Amino acid sequence: xxxxFTRRMALAGAVALTAVPAFGQDAWPTGPVxxxxxxxxxxxxxxxxxxxxxxxxxxxxxxxxxxNRPGAGxxxxxQQMLVSAGDGHTFGTTINGPLTTAxxxxxxxxxxxxxxxxxxxxxxxxxxxxxxxxDSDMDDxxxxxxxxxxxxxxxxxxxxxxxxxxxxxxxxxxTEAGVSMxxxxxxxxxxVTTSILGGEIDAGFMAPSAALPFVEAGTMxxxxxxxxxxxxxxxDVPLIAGNAGLPDDFRAELWNAFIAPAGTDAATIERLNTxxxxxxxxxxxxxxxxxIGWQAAPGTPDDLRARIADDxxxxxxxIDRVETQ
Amino acid sequence: MTTWExxxxxxGFVTQPEVLIYCFxxxxxxxxxxxxxxxxxxxxxxxxxxxxxxxxxxxxxIMLAGVYYGxxxxxxxxxxxxxxxxxxxxxxxxxxxxxxxxxGRAGVALFTAMASSFVGSVIGIIVLVMLAGWLSRAATAxxxxxxxxxxxxxxxxxxxxxxxxxxxxxxxxxxxxxxxCIGTDVNSGAQRFTFGQTELLDGINLVALAMGLFGxxxxxxxxxxxxxxxxxxRIGLRRLMPTRGDLRRxxxxxxxxxxxxxxxxxxxxxxxTLSSFLSYSMERRIAxxxxxxxxxxxxxxxxxxxxNNSAAITAFAPTLTLGIPGDPIMALLLGxxxxxxxxxxxxxxxxxxxxxxxxxxxxxxxxxxxxILNLPLIGIWVAMLRIPFNYLYPAILVFLCLGVxxxxxxxxxxxxxxxxxxxxxxxxxxxFSPALLLLGFVLGPLIETNLRRAFLISRGDPxxxxxxxxxxxxxxxxxxxxxxxxxxxWRRRGAGSRL
Numbered sequence: 084x085x086x087x088f089t090r091r092m093a094l095a096g097a098v099a100l101t102a103v104p105a106f107g108q109d110a111w112p113t114g115p116v117x118x119x120x121x122x123x124x125x126x127x128x129x130x131x132x133x134x135x136x137x138x139x140x141x142x143x144x145x146x147x148x149x150x151n152r153p154g155a156g157x158x159x160x161x162q163q164m165l166v167s168a169g170d171g172h173t174f175g176t177t178i179n180g181p182l183t184t185a186x187x188x189x190x191x192x193x194x195x196x197x198x199x200x201x202x203x204x205x206x207x208x209x210x211x212x213x214x215x216x217x218d219s220d221m222d223d224x225x226x227x228x229x230x231x232x233x234x235x236x237x238x239x240x241x242x243x244x245x246x247x248x249x250x251x252x253x254x255x256x257x258t259e260a261g262v263s264m265x266x267x268x269x270x271x272x273x274x275v276t277t278s279i280l281g282g283e284i285d286a287g288f289m290a291p292s293a294a295l296p297f298v299e300a301g302t303m304x305x306x307x308x309x310x311x312x313x314x315x316x317x318x319d320v321p322l323i324a325g326n327a328g329l330p331d332d333f334r335a336e337l338w339n340a341f342i343a344p345a346g347t348d349a350a351t352i353e354r355l356n357t358x359x360x361x362x363x364x365x366x367x368x369x370x371x372x373x374x375i376g377w378q379a380a381p382g383t384p385d386d387l388r389a390r391i392a393d394d395x396x397x398x399x400x401x402i403d404r405v406e407t408q
Numbered sequence: 409m410t411t412w413e414x415x416x417x418x419x420g421f422v423t424q425p426e427v428l429i430y431c432f433x434x435x436x437x438x439x440x441x442x443x444x445x446x447x448x449x450x451x452x453x454x455x456x457x458x459x460x461x462x463x464x465x466x467x468x469x470i471m472l473a474g475v476y477y478g479x480x481x482x483x484x485x486x487x488x489x490x491x492x493x494x495x496x497x498x499x500x501x502x503x504x505x506x507x508x509x510x511x512g513r514a515g516v517a518l519f520t521a522m523a524s525s526f527v528g529s530v531i532g533i534i535v536l537v538m539l540a541g542w543l544s545r546a547a548t549a550x551x552x553x554x555x556x557x558x559x560x561x562x563x564x565x566x567x568x569x570x571x572x573x574x575x576x577x578x579x580x581x582x583x584x585x586x587x588x589c590i591g592t593d594v595n596s597g598a599q600r601f602t603f604g605q606t607e608l609l610d611g612i613n614l615v616a617l618a619m620g621l622f623g624x625x626x627x628x629x630x631x632x633x634x635x636x637x638x639x640x641x642r643i644g645l646r647r648l649m650p651t652r653g654d655l656r657r658x659x660x661x662x663x664x665x666x667x668x669x670x671x672x673x674x675x676x677x678x679x680x681t682l683s684s685f686l687s688y689s690m691e692r693r694i695a696x697x698x699x700x701x702x703x704x705x706x707x708x709x710x711x712x713x714x715x716n717n718s719a720a721i722t723a724f725a726p727t728l729t730l731g732i733p734g735d736p737i738m739a740l741l742l743g744x745x746x747x748x749x750x751x752x753x754x755x756x757x758x759x760x761x762x763x764x765x766x767x768x769x770x771x772x773x774x775x776x777x778x779x780i781l782n783l784p785l786i787g788i789w790v791a792m793l794r795i796p797f798n799y800l801y802p803a804i805l806v807f808l809c810l811g812v813x814x815x816x817x818x819x820x821x822x823x824x825x826x827x828x829x830x831x832x833x834x835x836x837x838x839x840f841s842p843a844l845l846l847l848g849f850v851l852g853p854l855i856e857t858n859l860r861r862a863f864l865i866s867r868g869d870p871x872x873x874x875x876x877x878x879x880x881x882x883x884x885x886x887x888x889x890x891x892x893x894x895x896x897x898w899r900r901r902g903a904g905s906r907l
Contacts, residue, residue, distance in 0.1 A: 123736070124454040125743020133458070133747070151454065152817050155592075155609040162606060163817070188597065191604050239865055245597025267864055268594055273732045273739070277676065283551040283865055296731055296753020374749045 112145045119175040121160020123153040132176045138362040157181045168344030183394040188246040202387035203341040207377035210310035211288040224327035231262035239265040241275035241287040252335040292376030309335040418769030434471035438478020445492040446811020449479035465748035470770040484521035492623045497716040504708030518786045528714030529775040531666035532721030543674035543725035553862035557882035566685040584848020607820040616825045621842035624829020661711035666718040673719025676734035680719040684712035
């Protein structure tokens with residue numbers, strides 16, 4: 084009811100002010116904006132969304148409500164955004180999984196990334212670190228690869244689930260390094276950490292923020308990082324790219340993006356893209372993101388579209404290899 | 409900082425008015441969300457999380473933790489009065505608490521639950537202060553094989569509670585195990601029995617299952633029996649205080665329950681629920697008249713209520729000393745710190761001692777506040793039973809739906825709770841125990857995941873269950889528990905033939 088009322092107001096205003104053709108556009112947003120997040124309150128993707136939308140709300144002059152709809156690796160958040168779409172005030176932030184690998188891992192996600200979703204902007208990226216227990220005698224990438232061996236599965240590694248970024252990154256690494264490892268799926272980095280510390284498994288590709296506290300406490304060691312450049316949160320960790328015989332272009336990053344449902348005004352997308360780019364240019368915001376393990380990485384909607392396509396192809400090839408094993 | 413310095417510092421910290429007020433707010437809110445069926449600590453903490461941006465991280469943690477353990481107190485209220493467990497842990501409390509209320513001893517049952525919660529919490533706090541380091545080492549020492557063996561023991565020990573016929577209990581546990589299979593299998597990634605529904609990928613919502621089986625089923629049963637109204641009207645304020653005999657019977661179960669809860673609470677996973685089931689089954693096994701259980705035994709309320717409260721306290725040991733959350737609520741509490749730019753981890757205790765000691769002291773003060781708050785409320789809760797059922801039950805259904813919806817924000821779960829409620833009603837008619845279904849549902853996926861993970865890590869070698877000392881201990885205890893009735897029967901027959 085309220086929306087209809089404001090639309091009528093806007094219409095009346097537009098009729099009265101026909102001399103200002105851009106009125107309708109400038110009026111957006113006309114009410115509170117909803118942003119769907121596919122992870123629970125307090126999780127890393129949720130905190131990231133709150134950091135960005137806090138500033139965005141001030142810039143748009145309207146409150147932003149975060150709608151946490153956790154489940155199915157973030158897919159439910161995207162689905163719920165699409166279900167609620169249509170008022171021009173419904174958006175979402177999501178990690179890469181639901182837009183790149185979920186279509187392969189699930190029977191049906193209920194949406195088509197290309198036709199149902201409009202990219203707004205990439206927000207931030209996060210690499211993974213290869214972590215082992217400080218008690219192990221593996222102290223660099225070379226000794227790790229030597230210990231892993233070619234096809235004996237001597238090393239057991241933990242991930243946060245079948246088809247998770249941690250799993251696929253480890254399999255990509257294994258292919259490039261020519262090793263074979265035993266995959267042990269868990270459901271959270273907390274479980275992976277416990278298992279590494281207890282000596283049950285040997286290693287894991289982990290979010291830097293999950294591994295760092297244990298590295299500082301002297302109970303874990305990081306052997307390499309999957310980003311193309313050194314990562315601000317863990318600048319001393321050597322790159323995996325170009326190290327120990329791995330290719331120079333080795334790169335595996337998780338990311339987080341701002342998306343809109345199909346049918347959203349092009350002008351709205353443009354406005355959101357510019358505002359978020361401005362927010363992410365602020366060093367204070369960048370600093371906040373680094374503390375929770377994310378590196379600001381804004382770009383155009385087309386950049387994000389290309390990233391989705393590239394990563395879908397890259398991880399698709401990894402999934403193909405895992406499935407034929 | 410030594411323990412005494414730490415405690416003194418912590419007490420000084422919490423008694424600052426601006427911290428004390430958040431502690432008070434937390435426990436009051438916790439009590440109420442615990443009382444309201446379906447709306448749990450998880451939902452309340454999620455809603456409060458954004459507000460904590462504006463207060464200090466210590467005050468935020470103290471308030472949110474207050475909601476968490478405060479809900480354990482409140483959870484017993486609806487279990488006892490209406491057979492509507494506010495939380496899965498308090499499902500066990502319905503087994504004897506509700507019969508007590510039905511026979512006019514609602515006040516005594518509530519007093520027992522409150523006193524047991526307080527004793528359990530105090531023992532939990534002492535254990536946490538003295539043994540935090542040891543408890544968190546225990547948490548990392550437990551591997552997949554140890555968890556699998558421990559939970560199998562839990563399942564075997566508890567699988568006959570709340571029912572007169574073992575076969576019916578076994579059937580309910582099995583049904584729970586089967587329902588637990590729904591969703592994505594952690595080990596293979598396979599989607600089982602989801603019928604293409606994304607909402608089922610993470611399994612059936614635990615809150616929807618508990619609220620449907622207990623809450624909705626109970627409402628339907630009462631609609632069909634209008635004469636239950638008069639039963640509720642007859643009972644009431646008659647006796648609120650326990651007799652001397654009640655007191656004597658409730659103290660030993662409190663101490664045993666607290667010991668169980670303190671240990672299991674520190675293990676990541678399902679410590680709190682498992683320990684309340686284990687405590688109940690232990691009390692029934694060692695009781696001189698086990699047949700009293702299920703008909704209103706004080707021990708059946710005292711043991712589980714102290715167990716789940718001490719578990720709620722010691723669950724903070726791995727969370728605070730290692731930064732490893734044992735359950736989703738603990739993860740949420742750590743999330744509150746992340747919002748403030750504090751990275752939880754093993755160094756947190758050294759880097760921010762005020763956080764640990766402030767929180768520990770707030771547990772003590774918070775539990776004292778809860779006791780002072782809840783004892784006078786007993787009369788009010790009992791008086792609630794005088795609300796005519798035609799007003800009370802529709803209100804309960806609304807709260808149930810709110811609570812179920814608050815977990816994930818999905819209407820799917822509300823439809824699910826209605827369907828589960830109908831099934832729960834049919835089970836109740838046939839006198840099957842919903843508590844055991846819940847136990848199977850909670851433990852099943854954990855047993856399966858850990859069992860298969862143990863075999864994966866050991867490369868298929870079953871000896872892992874005997875080589876690891878912890879796992880071996882649980883395996884031996886399980887076998888002993890299974891052989892116990894056989895041995896008892898053999899001895900009885902032996903004694904009989906000698907006569």
